[in-house]
Amino acid sequence: MSDKQMQTEEQTSKAIEGQPKSSASEPKHGKTVAKLLFVVVGMFGFGFALVPLYEVFCEITGINGKTNDEAAVYVPIDVDTSRTITVDFITRTNTGMPWEFEAQTKRVEVNPGEMAQVSFYVKNPASRDIIAQAIPSVTPGTAALYVNKTECFCFKHQPLKAGDEAVMPMTFYIDPQLPDNISFFTLQYTLYDITANADASEVVAMSNAPNIINANN
Amino acid sequence: MSTATDTVNTNPDSHGHDSHDDHHHHIPKGLMRWVLTTNHKDIGTLYLWFAFIMFLVGGAMAMVIRAELFQPGLQIVEPNFFNQMTTVHGLIMVFGAVMPAFTGLANWLIPMMIGAPDMALPRMNNWSFWILPFAFLILLSSLFVEGGGPAFGWTFYAPLSTTYSGDSTALFVFSVHIMGISSIMGAINVIVTIFNMRAPGMTYMKMPLFVWTWLITAFLLIAVMPVLAGVVTMVLTDKYFGTSFFDAAGGGDPVLFQHIFWFFGHPEVYIMILPAFGIISQIVPTFSRKKLFGYASMVYATASIALLSFIVWAHHMFTTGMPVFAEMFFMIATMIIAVPTGVKVFNWVATMWRGSISFEIPMLFAIAFIILFTIGGLSGLMLAITPVDFQYHDTYFVVAHFHYVLVTGAVFSIMAAVYYWLPKWTGRMFDITLAKWHFWCSLISVNVLFFPMHFVGLAGMPRRIPDYALQFADFNKWISVGGFAFGLSQLIFLALVIKACRKKGEKVSSQVWEGAEGLEWEIPSPAPYHTFDTPPTVK
Numbered sequence: 001m002s003d004k005q006m007q008t009e010e011q012t013s014k015a016i017e018g019q020p021k022s023s024a025s026e027p028k029h030g031k032t033v034a035k036l037l038f039v040v041v042g043m044f045g046f047g048f049a050l051v052p053l054y055e056v057f058c059e060i061t062g063i064n065g066k067t068n069d070e071a072a073v074y075v076p077i078d079v080d081t082s083r084t085i086t087v088d089f090i091t092r093t094n095t096g097m098p099w100e101f102e103a104q105t106k107r108v109e110v111n112p113g114e115m116a117q118v119s120f121y122v123k124n125p126a127s128r129d130i131i132a133q134a135i136p137s138v139t140p141g142t143a144a145l146y147v148n149k150t151e152c153f154c155f156k157h158q159p160l161k162a163g164d165e166a167v168m169p170m171t172f173y174i175d176p177q178l179p180d181n182i183s184f185f186t187l188q189y190t191l192y193d194i195t196a197n198a199d200a201s202e203v204v205a206m207s208n209a210p211n212i213i214n215a216n217n
Numbered sequence: 218m219s220t221a222t223d224t225v226n227t228n229p230d231s232h233g234h235d236s237h238d239d240h241h242h243h244i245p246k247g248l249m250r251w252v253l254t255t256n257h258k259d260i261g262t263l264y265l266w267f268a269f270i271m272f273l274v275g276g277a278m279a280m281v282i283r284a285e286l287f288q289p290g291l292q293i294v295e296p297n298f299f300n301q302m303t304t305v306h307g308l309i310m311v312f313g314a315v316m317p318a319f320t321g322l323a324n325w326l327i328p329m330m331i332g333a334p335d336m337a338l339p340r341m342n343n344w345s346f347w348i349l350p351f352a353f354l355i356l357l358s359s360l361f362v363e364g365g366g367p368a369f370g371w372t373f374y375a376p377l378s379t380t381y382s383g384d385s386t387a388l389f390v391f392s393v394h395i396m397g398i399s400s401i402m403g404a405i406n407v408i409v410t411i412f413n414m415r416a417p418g419m420t421y422m423k424m425p426l427f428v429w430t431w432l433i434t435a436f437l438l439i440a441v442m443p444v445l446a447g448v449v450t451m452v453l454t455d456k457y458f459g460t461s462f463f464d465a466a467g468g469g470d471p472v473l474f475q476h477i478f479w480f481f482g483h484p485e486v487y488i489m490i491l492p493a494f495g496i497i498s499q500i501v502p503t504f505s506r507k508k509l510f511g512y513a514s515m516v517y518a519t520a521s522i523a524l525l526s527f528i529v530w531a532h533h534m535f536t537t538g539m540p541v542f543a544e545m546f547f548m549i550a551t552m553i554i555a556v557p558t559g560v561k562v563f564n565w566v567a568t569m570w571r572g573s574i575s576f577e578i579p580m581l582f583a584i585a586f587i588i589l590f591t592i593g594g595l596s597g598l599m600l601a602i603t604p605v606d607f608q609y610h611d612t613y614f615v616v617a618h619f620h621y622v623l624v625t626g627a628v629f630s631i632m633a634a635v636y637y638w639l640p641k642w643t644g645r646m647f648d649i650t651l652a653k654w655h656f657w658c659s660l661i662s663v664n665v666l667f668f669p670m671h672f673v674g675l676a677g678m679p680r681r682i683p684d685y686a687l688q689f690a691d692f693n694k695w696i697s698v699g700g701f702a703f704g705l706s707q708l709i710f711l712a713l714v715i716k717a718c719r720k721k722g723e724k725v726s727s728q729v730w731e732g733a734e735g736l737e738w739e740i741p742s743p744a745p746y747h748t749f750d751t752p753p754t755v756k
């Protein structure tokens with residue numbers, strides 16, 4: 001629209017040519033307008049560029065508490081027995097998400113470098129099949145960079161048929177580089193109902209799967 | 218600043234003194250004159266009337282809000298409608314009243330102040346005004362859609378505006394896009410006009426401060442309005458097209474919304490106050506009969522406020538759980554803005570110091586501005602202190618803060634401007650008795666309205682809530698009484714402006730005010746339809 005705008009603008013200015021306008025000559029306006037439009041378009045792009053910038057910034061600094069969403073490969077490292085880190089697990093379901101969701105282990109105390117496994121119990125009490133996605137969040141956020149998960153239910157979508165229940169494992173170790181001032185952090189998972197946004201194939205696969213009541217109780 | 222000219226006084230009326238104005242004489246009559254006009258004065262008038270109408274519409278919504286809050290409990294409106302009122306009130310006042318009023322003043326005054334015959338891009342000027350009424354028709358009509366209009370606050374935080382909003386959200390997004398395009402076009406016009414059309418001799422450092430502050434504001438506008446357009450677009454696609462910019466389940470982050478919004482939002486609040494600084498810097502010297510104290514420092518202070526405004530946005534987000542380092546950075550950066558702001562207040566007071574002050578209506582509003590805006594600045598400083606903001610955030614204390622800077626700041630400056638330049642526009646003095654009534658009623662009621670909000674806020678009353686705890690009842694009653702009185706006082710202003718437009722009142726000289734200086738005071742009153750077809754020479 002702005003390009004057309006400029007054209008009409010130039011036509012207008014031609015129409016009133018011959019009038020002793022102040023020092024300004026018309027091509028001069030066109031140039032200034034072009035420069036300003038460049039800024040406008042640039043800033044519109046910048047608004048969108050803020051999205052990846054923010055993501056990269058948070059990935060580097062870890063300040064929004066997100067952990068890595070891909071499995072870490074465990075390289076055997078020396079366990080730092082000189083300190084123990086307390087990790088709390090908190091579970092939440094998003095508004096409108098009917099699942100029951102609970103950490104079977106509420107707290108672990110681990111040495112940096114040591115592998116730990118915890119598990120979470122979920123049940124779908126609703127009368128419809130639901131696909132869930134778990135989103136982790138670490139507080140304080142800076143600790144997120146040092147949580148290495150080798151296995152996590154949050155890496156994939158989690159389907160559950162109506163009435164089913166399941167136990168979902170998570171294994172992790174803490175990077176010994178964890179800053180000295182952190183001796184305690186909280187890892188929270190929030191479950192979202194993403195059935196509406198999931199691929200049709202996933203939904204079909206879920207409804208064809210046999211009902212399994214498999215919580216190892 | 219010296220603004221003496223040699224051509225204007227000898228040849229004040231551009232009508233019929235030159236051969237070129239044949240096609241100027243076909244001013245279409247009636248409605249079409251206003252629809253087709255490319256004259257900066259006509260467009261300025263259109264903007265100002267539009268802003269005034271929006272001010273009354275947004276004000277009516279504020280009356281609904283205050284009527285509901287007159288007593289605790291829910292009595293007049295449904296909570297969902299209450300939320301629509303707070304949301305649309307905010308949107309209308311920001312984008313429909315304050316910003317168009319400043320653009321209207323820019324249209325009227327900038328060409329006259331720099332000795333240009335018109336704005337640089339007159340056809341675009343016509344467009345940038347005429348798309349505005351449609352934007353607001355769309356926004357207002359969304360209130361009648363099933364499920365109601367936007368109810369997520371003027372800040373439209375995700376996920377309120379994405380996951381939890383009604384069907385009318387697309388209308389909201391569309392109207393914000395149109396408003397944005399309108400202000401970007403207006404800003405481009407202002408910049409091109411000031412860059413390319415200054416009269417010979419009108420160097421940058423001779424420009425009146427209103428022109429300077431508007432130039433800087435226009436740059437802020439073209440820098441941040443596109444970001445607003447971007448963020449509403451993201452809301453639109455998140456809501457309707459399955460993207461996940463702000464949806465954690467899909468890998469997005471709702472806090473990102475706040476970062477992008479406030480990256481626009483904080484410069485936006487300066488967009489609404491810098492032209493006000495310009496107006497006050499024009500009025501105070503006139504009625505103090507002295508030159509403005511510290512002209513150059515005013516220019517630098519304005520520019521540094523504008524630059525700093527890009528690095529303080531997260532002071533709106535202290536409670537989102539930022540790392541301590543970021544909290545400290547944004548706290549300190551915010552406090553630094555108070556320094557150039559303080560320079561401005563100091564300069565206005567220093568201008569008045571030992572001046573021969575007279576208290577005409579524009580000066581009354583300007584003095585009220587200086588005092589009350591400073592109160593708003595001080596509560597802003599309190600809010601900038603991160604740890605105390607944890608208590609004040611989202612309470613009525615914030616509401617008190619931004620109404621002091623916006624109502625007794627921006628809106629009072631607009632009223633001061635109207636009183637100051639109205640005689641130049643109409644050629645007649647307005648009704649001074651009515652104006653005095655308007656000033657004193659507004660001054661008293663506005664403080665009854667907004668001052669107690671500090672106290673209920675400190676005591677913990679949350680903002681944007683249709684009901685409240687019993688202990689806040691007395692204060693809220695007073696606040697509502699103040700609100701109704703302030704609303705009614707504006708009808709005096711309406712009556713006064715209508716009367717002035719009907720050419721009642723005594724004729725005024727071209728200078729109008731004894732101490733007034735500048736090019737616009739050297740052309741006749743009322744200002745002829747075309748001015749400075751031959752550029753003046755500024756010495």
Ligand code: HEM
Nearest residue numbers: 486490532533555594597598600601610611615619622623
């Ligand atoms: C010394 C200058 C200023 C400082 C230090 C300051 C500081 C702040 C802070 C820290 C907040 C966030 C409060 C919270 O939500 O907890 C705030 C809110 C706000 N300020 Fe200011 N401010 C200043 C001047 C202004 C000016 C000049 C304007 C506009 C003309 C303005 C308009 C606003 C608005 C509209 C909000 C509320 C936004 C919302 O949440 O709806 N402020 N200010």
Ligand SMILES: [Cu+2]
Nearest residue numbers: 483486532533
């Ligand atoms: Cu701000």
